[in-house]
Amino acid sequence: MVAKRVPKRTSRAKDPERTKSNIIDVATAEFAERGLSGARVDRIAERTQTSKRMLYYYFGDKEGLYRAVLLSYYERLRSSETALDLTHQAPLAALRALVEFTFDYHMKHASIVRLVMVENIHKGRHVAKLPSVTPINSTILDSMADIIRRGAEQGVLRAELNAFDLYTTIAALCFFNVSNRYTFRAIFRHDMGDSKEAAKRRISIWDVVHRYVRT
Amino acid sequence: MVAKRVPKRTSRAKDPERTKSNIIDVATAEFAERGLSGARVDRIAERTQTSKRMLYYYFGDKEGLYRAVLLSYYERLRSSETALDLTHQAPLAALRALVEFTFDYHMKHASIVRLVMVENIHKGRHVAKLPSVTPINSTILDSMADIIRRGAEQGVLRAELNAFDLYTTIAALCFFNVSNRYTFRAIFRHDMGDSKEAAKRRISIWDVVHRYVRT
């Protein structure tokens, strides 16, 4: 009377790391595209090399998978920022590099912008559960502070500048270009995603920042 | 255990407009809080003065209700902006008024910011179906252009300024403060929603804009 469950085998590769990162990649796309509640576990599983069962095996539940996606994003962002190596450039050049990198990074990785939006819709409930995220990200503020200090010493940047405030300004200008693209297109018939428009906006943003920081 | 059939309605006021706006208010909160797929029709109906049936009666389906919510938002935003009456103020004063209004409006109506985020997650699919939205919103660009023209004439604003670009800058800076509040708090331990922080940021944003536009 107790139904025996006999799994049929299909024989697949046994590389946990590969399996996990494959799942995360697919999940990133789905969560970025549809949000947390809009995402479908089945759809993620389908596009994966593995079965749905493995999502649960490795990540516990849908939310656990979502959290893993968030973490993986922040880790990648940090690596990219670190690679910029701002400390060895002249203050203004470093700042410009940071602005342009930030702009380009957001434009290129739209799905990440979307993920951050999704997470804000959820009031940051899930990032808050990733303990490793804070230290990862505050390094960017250190870089910012370093640029300002050196710039002030050399007389090319205003000494009153605040690192967090300046970073917020840059982030806001770059993020918005991607985040609000669709409503802006609908409302103003202006496509911020168009590459020509984007190029102009990139220059414009540097202009805004430059005029704000210079002495 | 047997639920006796006791009508829960307190007011049987058959006022369609009242009923509809009540539904929209409740729905706005729900959609802003949970997004389109996270929102629950049952939850909306529960918090309404009416029954679930009415919700379908007036708005067709969940998406129709969501669209109605979006439209209602844009209409209210327009009214508020119109009330500013920028044309009769000196260019710089008008610009500052607009910046501060935009900042305050977003801060005060966080649920609207969230709604816009939700709509962008859905790639603007639903605003696009609201034909009346475009004309509603492009008036703000006209105001912007008017300020720039007058400012340039009076020599207080740079003539090269572009209306759309400038408005985007302002919108980005103000929107971001609300939209990315939660991830910033988790990542930088900085609460952009705190009123003291907000007051400082408000000044800072005007500073950014001012330095950008002045001659």
Added chain:
Amino acid sequence: MVAKRVPKRTSRAKDPERTKSNIIDVATAEFAERGLSGARVDRIAERTQTSKRMLYYYFGDKEGLYRAVLLSYYERLRSSETALDLTHQAPLAALRALVEFTFDYHMKHASIVRLVMVENIHKGRHVAKLPSVTPINSTILDSMADIIRRGAEQGVLRAELNAFDLYTTIAALCFFNVSNRYTFRAIFRHDMGDSKEAAKRRISIWDVVHRYVRT
């Protein structure tokens, strides 16, 4: 992209009480047969006049349904016991009536015995959540005490008898005959469910009780 869910109709009777009690009947059988975790919601739904969805509509979840089943059992047991009307019979006759009723009731309603076993396996976690059960059941102890008091006054029952203790004895003897039937059959090749065996046991149990209570 948002899949519209359009229910197809089959047109069915609209009698909530009927629907609910139908579900409870079917569920009683399933839970008694397989226990809480062994029971299948699908199987219950299948044998019902309604759909699976209604189980959740009325009872919340599987456990809620199980609780409703338990409650319904205790309510029916109470009615039956009350119908005995022990107070108007002579003490010994009343006691014998109670013993025989208890024996017969357990024999006839084996599924209820099984339900009580299931609930004890779960350490009474679910009955504990049924607030109305205690008052329902303690009336039997009152009857018991009344019989003992009257019996002692009339000199036909020992005065030292304790109501709870005596009831436990009766319950134990009657319950066991049904509850442990299967292991006894396997171990002793004796079928306590056989009607001849049962008839003998019924007499025997009254004999045990009688010898215990008489002066």
Added chain:
Amino acid sequence: MVAKRVPKRTSRAKDPERTKSNIIDVATAEFAERGLSGARVDRIAERTQTSKRMLYYYFGDKEGLYRAVLLSYYERLRSSETALDLTHQAPLAALRALVEFTFDYHMKHASIVRLVMVENIHKGRHVAKLPSVTPINSTILDSMADIIRRGAEQGVLRAELNAFDLYTTIAALCFFNVSNRYTFRAIFRHDMGDSKEAAKRRISIWDVVHRYVRT
């Protein structure tokens, strides 16, 4: 996030018997606690010194393990009963010893009582598959018959007593105290597991039996 492959085994003692009895101990607890369908193979494996594979290696499947648990219980019960050595005691003393042993054994080994309940829920389907159980257990009936015969000869026990019937009475009274503990607690606010209550009940049960058997 990457689980490094560190073997958790502390003792690699390849002692099959030891391994098997370890598994059975853990499984006994799980099956007694949750029943057959409520038990989780994963949970059992976790609490074992070995891996899940071994569990299948030695017992075939979940049901095989359950059967092994049942068998192990009946074997232990027989040893204990045999150790009582009732044949060399005076009839009444022997009977009392048996009653008190039975009571104490059930109280002490509640998990065994639960296991028997579980098995009865499953209608004895699994004990029935254990061929060795019948002979094991009928020895207790032989002892019973022996006591009655000797007691009747000596004029201290009623000659009409039936071994099976008497044993059933004793078993019922002792078993119930453990088996129905939780529902009784919920219903009558009486804890049959409390040691004071149990001591009183132990005396009471002997009283019941004694009055039943004496001449």
Added chain:
DNA sequence: GATGAATGAGCTTTCATTCAT
């Protein structure tokens, strides 16, 4: 013998929507 990774079937639950009254 021993272990982590993998599997498919099936389980409980939820959701937007519509019918009967």
Added chain:
DNA sequence: TATGAATGAAAGCTCATTCAT
């Protein structure tokens, strides 16, 4: 117009079991 009852489809998740090493 209004409302509780009802619905099918599908969503998230769990389970006993087996493979590769």
